[in-house]
Amino acid sequence: MKHLATLFTGAALTVALPLAAQAQVQPLIAGSFADAGGLAAQNAVAAFYKSYSVPPIWFRGGVASPALADVQRVLYRAPFDGFAAGPQYAAQIQAAIRQAASGNKADITAAERAVSTAWVAYVQSLKQLTPGMIYAYPVLAPQGTRADQILLTAAAAPSLQAYVNSTSNLNPVYAQLRDAAWLQGQSAGNMTPDPRLLANLERVRSLPSAGKFIFVDAGSQMLYMYENGRVVDSMKVVVGDKKNFGLPTPMIASIMHYMTFNPYWNVPHHLVRQKVAPGYLKEGAKYLKARGYEIVADWSEDAAVISPDTVDWKAVAAGAKQIRVRQLPGPTNSMGKMKFPFPNGQDIFLHDTPQRDYFNLARRDRSNGCVRLEAAPRLARWLLGQDAVAPSKDPEIRTKLPAGIPVYLSYLTAKPTSTGIAYLDDIYGWDVPGAQVAAVSAPVPTATR
Template identity: 30%
Template sequence: MRDPVRLVRAVLLAGAFALLLPIGAPRQASAVAPAAPPAPLDVGDEIAGFYRDRGFAPLWVTGSALRPEAGQLLAMLDEAGRDDPNLREAVAAARSGDPHRLTRADLLLSRAFADYVRTYHRAPERNTMRYIDPGLAPETPGTGEALEVAAEAPSLAAHLEAVERINPVVEGLTSGLAAYRAGWSRLPQIHLPGRPSAEALRRRLGGIPLREFQRVHGLPVTGNADAATVAALNHGASHYERLIQANIERASAIPAHPNGRYILVDTASARLWMIEHGRIVDAMRVIVGKRAMPTPVMAGLIRYATLNPYWNLPPDLIRERARGGARAMARERLQVLSDWSPNARRLDPHRVDWRAVAAGRRLVNLRQTPGPHNMMGRIKFMMPNHLGIYLHDTPHRGLFRPTDRHFSSGCVRLEDAGRLERWLFNGRVPRPSGAPEQRVDLPEPVPVYIAYFTALPSRGGVVFVGDPYRRDVTPGTAPRREARARRGAPEAFRARRGRG
């Protein structure tokens, strides 16, 4: 078998008419005399193989001219800062209609497109997300695969648009970074004293109200130049640009789901989004892990819902409740079981050595009975995982009012579990039977991505939401913060039954 790269070189040297016109199509006379063939172009085995497998039919050329999608691709590359003078020169030369120039432009456009797709859809270099189920992690497509998908698309123009749609956070933060650079980064980056004058603030902000700076940068909107606000101003625009870029990197851990739907939970802002076909269709507030028990960054599949659930307490909370003895069991409607097995025996709480349980010398299981008092509320959504994390209802509605909603022991409490239930079940809400722990499988599993974003897209560009788990890495702080995160949420600390 001949080397595919040599085949492409041979096509280039021979004139490449087969590449530019369908077999058997009439060739129109050209008023432009064919130029001398350009130097052979080595595009690599994958691209050469792609053209060989399609009979050397072009991707970016129709008849004797470049397709409009070639210009569309050039605009995408330019916007991404990937402008290639050699590619632009080849495209400009191809406008002559010379078959050799058209062939060279087609090959270079394919190479640039495949490189762009592979870079744009790569997984982040420092990916902390744990993928519980297969198929949830982003996969960098091969060069040949990227070209084959483009060639098979019903509309190449629509496919080019879809390539840039990874997820709403990546898209929003990418455009938000451009807006930040065009706005806040162009202001005078002067250093302010601890108590700046009104004139110094006006110069630093270019006349923009201080309240607007505070709103965008995640500060209390007071209009006063307090110490935190002055420190944020003195960080400078480059600091916040790096934060946006870091959050784009975090968001790229979520792959593109162009024709599917998934749930995205942000533990920094304590919000949840329902996403269909790459667009947000609904949102709600959530309650996530407290700072000592942070909700982990993870991805899993919600496979079923449990109606009228028990709440099985994790070991650390069992030891905490044990300090209250039998009275605490009655007050919180807790049943005492001999273990976690399906055949566990009910124990009389008055005959349990609660001091031994609190000290960890005696092991029992505690579960809260179903009902309006139950920490799980009336429903929980299960994505089986070894961390014991899931999404659930809650009877404590008042906890959704504060801006800071980091109150749970690790699980995600839902502001409106019924609304999510209707979405997950496509409007066909299952009927509860009244029995405890009624399992109802979803029509199909739905991915949920639990992430951590300290910058989010907004209508004006981007807003910063704070760093409650202190995961933003700055020079000199990364080892300390990573160690603190590990101490705050060791995996052994999490129970397989869930944390609530």
């Protein structure tokens, strides 16, 4: 299977398609942009050119930009971005470019708007929200999705070719997945992407293209530290157990502003009912003392401590009464020596753990929703820029990070390989359409770990 090649014919610029792609788009070349689902984009583009006094973007000085070859290449590949109409748009652009080669002003104007319509429709599709992802800050959601934002950015780009390619690649994780699948499809002569691939691409759309950020992949149970588009460190993690606890780690985009030394562990209500209450009924107060547990009036750091003698433990064990139990800092504390909170509305955070055996497992979905870290001090050093040492033995010591660090929790079952894409076990069942949206709608217990 031949790869795409660019061909120049006078002022026109076209792209040669692989045979499989030609078979898919040839019957559609004569169709309108509305046929490809772009009526909204077409109207928005018309309004843009009416409202803004900008020179042509794609045909500056009446000459077709070399970037048009990149636009067509991106659109031919677009089904592997989840934009099925891409090849139709690319074929129509090709026809419009050939028509514009006549030098007729009206033809050039029509071609300019045809390219802009196709590009706006593609970018808007590419920058959709990830279904089921919690965006703790609006700025972390995909930005620049209005037609005028897209076209003004293109018009101001120092290099139109660089802009087209960087926009289509979104971020390194997304581009590696998409490109591996695209090359695999070309080699096999199969231009229909696997639905599992598209589900995975949706789940990494919101990752940044550059900068410093944390990426937790619940699918492979790994954490990656990124700087300027490349992984600088990684570690194993333990993530939520959907099968036994019904508590998968949710997809979250947030910003971490501080870390906590010597954290309390607020015991989840279901564990208080299932383990703590029966333990107290069997062993009495020594059960609590041996584990560093205390009963508190609320979850505040200065909460009043309640005597266990005043608690109706049989009612707690039966689920008829709820109490708040927290574990003091210490060698058995389930949070370990440090935790890394970030806003998300579901009490999910990253944390250290004294339980090390799970990190020896190939599959590590064993937590109540939060993310346990294989090497918490190493993450803390990367965040702080120095070794992380607790200032004292006091509980809940918050240490501000030098700068807020974006943190993304997502879920990948697709991995790029040297020959294409390999698929992992779908432990959460989120590759099924709609499943990940339903998951985030379900109630999640507070104080998970």
